[in-house]
Amino acid sequence: MAPKRHSTLQFWGRELATARERCGLSQDALAQRMYVSPSLVAMWETGRRTPKAEDLTRCEEIVGSNGYLSRLLSELVSRDVPQQWMGKWIEVESRATTLLSFQPTVIDGLLQTEDYARAMLEDDDLVQVRMERQRVLGDGEPPMLVVVLPEYVLRQQVGTATVMREQMLHLAEIARQPRVVVQVVPPDASASAKFTGPFVVASFDGGNEVAYVDNQLRGEVVERPDDVAQLRQVFELFRSDALSKRQSIELIEKVADQWATS
Structure with a gap:
């Protein structure tokens, strides 16, 4: 490797x-x-x-x-270095019944448009991999996906204003699906001061859970029950300060209109 x-x-x-x-x-x-x-x-x-x-x-x-180098290091380097971990996580996504995702810097990869992903990754092969991963949401029995993200992720420009507007419209559309929940944490929420790096907790039939933790230098699949339980608690803490599904969709659509006039 x-x-x-x-x-x-x-x-x-x-x-x-x-x-x-x-x-x-x-x-x-x-x-x-x-x-x-x-x-x-x-x-x-x-x-x-x-x-x-x-x-x-x-x-x-x-x-x-404007944050591009940080995003690239996180999204390209961190996810590309541990190939055995990322390959394992793709398998996890395909078998999970529930995915709880906290994304403090960018839109969750499963919800990104192709243009948004390309503006971040600037590599067609990596963009294609990301688009392929999204098929998990369209398969016969997709997992329940719950994504919590801060409001500033909606307002942080990735690519052009047009890319951002289309991403917001796509996010609002997919968030209306019955097995997808997107909840936005307002900037004045108390949880904002406690935000950590991005992570995802996956649950399976039978109650087993694993997590994927990502930071600037490393991405890793976490399997120790105590560690996964702690991440789930952190997720629920952030989610408790988030807007409802309906309120979040309304905010996302409002931000889409704002990007249209940028």
Whole structure:
């Protein structure tokens, strides 16, 4: 698996280099503004190291990438590195009776439009994989999908305003399906201060549960019952502060109209 990891990190590093060059900065200049060594920036751009979260945030402020590099690292690198875990999770999705998904940064992959996914991943092969995964919602006995996400995910631009409007309309449409629930957490909800990274809890016939936990550096299938139970409790805490299904759909449609005039 090591060669695959190296190739993926190199891809992310090239995207960082492109963003840096676009704003007219050399590696030395970026390093100076970030208070890190030029050699560290070089290692990021060649895929030999990944930046700490605080360094990545500062870097994005400087190069003006508006969260793209963070999303790419999370969605492309984290999900592509542990192939054995991601492959296992795709199998989990196909067998689950219920999926509880908390997504604090982007629309859940099972609910993304192709254009939204492409704006995030910028890789046709990865986009195709994501679109294929969505078939689980259209199969004979799809799982019950419950997605909780903060309101700012609806307002955070991925791609163009048109891409965002179409994504909102798609989200509202699919959220009306009887086996899909999308609930939005308002920014003034008390749970907002407690948000963690993205995770999904899957339940099966017989009561067994597993979870998929994702962060900037790693994605992992979690099977220890105590850990899965803790994630479920966190999910229910966030969901308790969310709008109802109907209220969430109304808000999503309102945001779609706002994107139409952006």
